[in-house]
Amino acid sequence: MRIRKNVNEIKDGTLLWYSKAVEEMKKRDISDPTSWWYQGAIHGFGLSKAAVLAVGKPWSEYSVWAQAVGFPPSEKLVDSDFWQQCQHGSWFFLPWHRMYLQYFEAIVRKTIIELGGPDDWSLPYWNYCDGNNLALNTAEQNQALHLPPEFGTTEPNPDFPGLWIEERAFFSVTHNNAACESSMRVPYFASTQGEPVGFGGQMNTFSHNPGTFGALEDHPHNKIHVAISGAMGDPNTAALDPIFWLHHANIDRLWQNWIQQGNSDPDSSTWLNQTFDFHDENALPVTIAVKAVLNTEELGYTYSKNYPLNTSTETLKIAALTSSLGANMFDTIAATTEPLKLTSTPASAPIDFLPQQKSDTNLKALSTPEISEPTSVIIMLENITGEGVIAPIDVFIRVAHSGERIQVGSIGLFGLSQASTPSKQHAGTGINAQLDATDVFHTLRAHSQWQLEDIHIEVEPSKALGEANATIGRISIKAEV
Ligand SMILES: [Cu+2]
Known part of the structure; x- marks a missing residue:
């Protein structure tokens, strides 16, 4: 062996x-x-x-x-x-x-x-x-x-x-x-x-x-x-x-x-x-x-060695998300209305959300500290198209009135050009990514005076884009229902 x-x-x-x-x-x-x-x-x-x-x-x-x-x-x-x-x-x-x-x-x-x-x-x-x-x-x-x-x-x-x-x-x-x-x-x-x-x-x-x-x-x-x-x-x-x-x-x-x-x-x-x-x-x-x-x-x-679980400094985000699978569905509670183009130098771009009416209960559960039941939240970044090689893109949630900003995670657009080019097998509709924002939402709702309508999502390339470019077709927030 x-x-x-x-x-x-x-x-x-x-x-x-x-x-x-x-x-x-x-x-x-x-x-x-x-x-x-x-x-x-x-x-x-x-x-x-x-x-x-x-x-x-x-x-x-x-x-x-x-x-x-x-x-x-x-x-x-x-x-x-x-x-x-x-x-x-x-x-x-x-x-x-x-x-x-x-x-x-x-x-x-x-x-x-x-x-x-x-x-x-x-x-x-x-x-x-x-x-x-x-x-x-x-x-x-x-x-x-x-x-x-x-x-x-x-x-x-x-x-x-x-x-x-x-x-x-x-x-x-x-x-x-x-x-x-x-x-x-x-x-x-x-x-x-x-x-x-x-x-x-x-x-x-x-x-x-x-x-x-x-x-x-x-x-x-x-x-x-x-x-x-x-x-x-x-x-x-x-x-x-x-x-x-x-x-x-x-x-x-x-x-x-x-x-x-x-x-x-x-x-x-x-x-x-x-x-x-x-x-x-x-x-x-x-x-x-x-x-x-x-x-x-x-x-x-x-x-030579196995991966040791439980010894990582990383927060265990996906565990919370998957533990509820099977019993619960995810519903879109907010989404952007226009595509967002990444800027050519490290910079952030605010995104306004239009919360949808039908998810009243979700909105309440997400913004009210008194509700202790954890609600899993995913941020979906869809139809990311573009060209070239782009370093990891950091994704943040910003609370507009206080300016507080928390990183949700980052996304890696490996294969961006290929995913954006229509071919025999592929529509060229780009890359889809998802991030678990459960912990960030729970941190935010523990703070007073917080409203879901008050948040922006910011994306920031960790290195200058150079000749590369990328546009995120749609960003949405999904929560457990
Ligand atoms: Cu590889």
């Missing part, structure tokens, strides 16, 4: 051999399934020339892919069943990425053996969840939020040139963006449209372009992608950053841990029998079904 280890705890040659293998795989032609380029294109491929800023130097999908050996690839390759396959906004997100990692890891291992290295190389994982781990001291927590030094900081680490990518923008993530606990507490895997999202995502068919994300996919997955940003912030280039694979190993580990904690995968045959196509380490095509990847030990690997 191979063990995938925490990157911050390995002392052996794992990263040195990874770096050498990446350099070797980059020398291979983009049409070779074992090349770095082909492996990246399995996730996504695009040739947009729209400029994106990273470390002050503009880049585009085109400029990243033009570095590939054998560029441009043939049309036949681009349109094949092997490229642009990543599953997002879907209950196939977790199994597809597990398959993807497994074949990638085997290709890297074979490359390392050919280079004269060990025959048991395993992909390490980057455990940014430790950034919120109370069992660790502050220095250890902060270390977990930074890329391992081997990947380079503002320039490549000279001993590990293969682990660097020029198009990487930010080097650390915030505690908030690394939050894992609330997703780990969602007790069911799949959800349907309009429900609070499940751990693993929405029941749908092949889903290359995202719409609504599952809990784990939303956070920490998406937020880590856009917090690292650069190539990692765009699904069409993300897998070309060597850190991508360590990020996804952590996501894969969290799925394994979630099952070990007593939760269950879907038993639907639609999910279990869905197949996907890849190439193995000998560049031979393989077709594999979801049901074949549900047990990592049967696949020959496990992880």
